[in-house]
Amino acid sequence: MTDFSEWFHNILEEAEIIDSRYPIKGMNVWLPYGFQLRKHTLEILRNILDRDHQETLFPLLIPEDQLEKESIHVKGFEDEVYWITHGGLTKLNKKLALRPTSETAMYPMFSLWIRSHTDLPLRIYQIVNTFRYETKHTRPLIRVREITTFKEAHTVHETMEEAEEQVQEAIRLYKEFFNTIAIPYIITKRPPWDKFPGSDYTIAFDTLLPDGKTLQIATVHNLGQTFSKTFNIKFETPTGEHEYAYQTCYGLSDRIIASIIAVHGDESGLRLPPEVAPYQIIIVPIIFKEETEEIMKACEKIRDKLKDAGFRVKLDDRDIRAGRKYYEWEMKGAPLRIEIGPRDLKRNVVVVARRDTKEKIEIKTEDLEEETDKILHDITRTLREEAWKKMQDNIRTATNLEEAKKIIKEKKGIISFPWCGDEECGKSIEEKIKVDILGITEAEKKSSCINCGKEAEHKAFLAKTY
């Protein structure tokens, strides 16, 4: 792909994922095919979260005084909030914010709900739209002003240790989710200047896009007691004392769909993992005039058989050339295509074409369900392995700034480097190379910081980011 940005924009339109012509910057329309992709992706997420979270729904609007109560939090969001000032012609006494995220909508309610340690832990989530007046260049699904798929989870605990354990649990849940949709990630602790406003610290998942820039695809925040103190979320301990609770929150957005599209796509279009594909199998009849009816009947039979076996199947019976159907479904990323023609029918076989490798395989009709299932699993595995390899091949180590600069200029991608961990030094690295420090991973002693030369504390990552 020569120009990723152009490819991405075109594919959203051609594969009918998003229509970006809506007349408000940063706000787009989900088209039916894109909506199905989103729906199946969210099903996976809900299945994972529903094990020990409860789904809820809070109002979109937040009163000004409530939003502004947590000062660090509001400072972080003040440039990005959309305000409602009027109801009809009447000026409102109290301005109302369109939620940029829902801490300040939820936590006053938590303070009413939580009385005793027996009310804890509380784990809830919602999948809603949020609004952020982004000033950086907007891009469908990647940086939007109406985030249409904002999944936010919020948890409350008795102790710091339990909140800490919840952060680890959230990381496990997100790993499971991204593994299922075959998206590779690196996990880092964000530097303090890049943490979520109001949090103690932020852990982020980043993936690498084809143009060598990283995209933050999920974040997990340990909120400590900052918000519980602001919003008075207290509980009675077993011994009768009243204590402030510990909180976490974690979220992801439309960017999960952007990453499915960008990470797996190729020159012919989308390559969707079967787990999220609107149609996992497309049946294309190969029709010659005299046998039309017979072929169509055979196709319908196979479609019903596969549907009964639980696959998402579509029989493409439009009156257009088979070649055009191949082209379209390849572009829309359908994982498998089954071609059924008169000659195959006579021999009780069908031809199956994989979207990921473009291989064609002949399968006996009687083995179809079993074989298709195997191939679909293999497609997810192949996409996952390919994507991980591509990301790992683009993580390079630099031991001095010149080397890091050179890599960023010539190859882009992610750079791993030793860092002292000092804020001033980190900001100077960002300034000198014009990149972002993604964050730190494990401790790394015995080497010297890439910038100041002092003893390194951490292995860190940097990259050009979205």
Ligand code: PR8
């Ligand atoms: C929270 N509160 O809000 P976060 N367009 C698309 N995706 C975006 C955008 C945007 N303009 N801005 C952020 N994201 C916490 C956690 C409740 C849940 C995505 O955290 O501000 C990013 O992938 O870090 C980000 O990781 C995620 O939303 C959560 O946003």
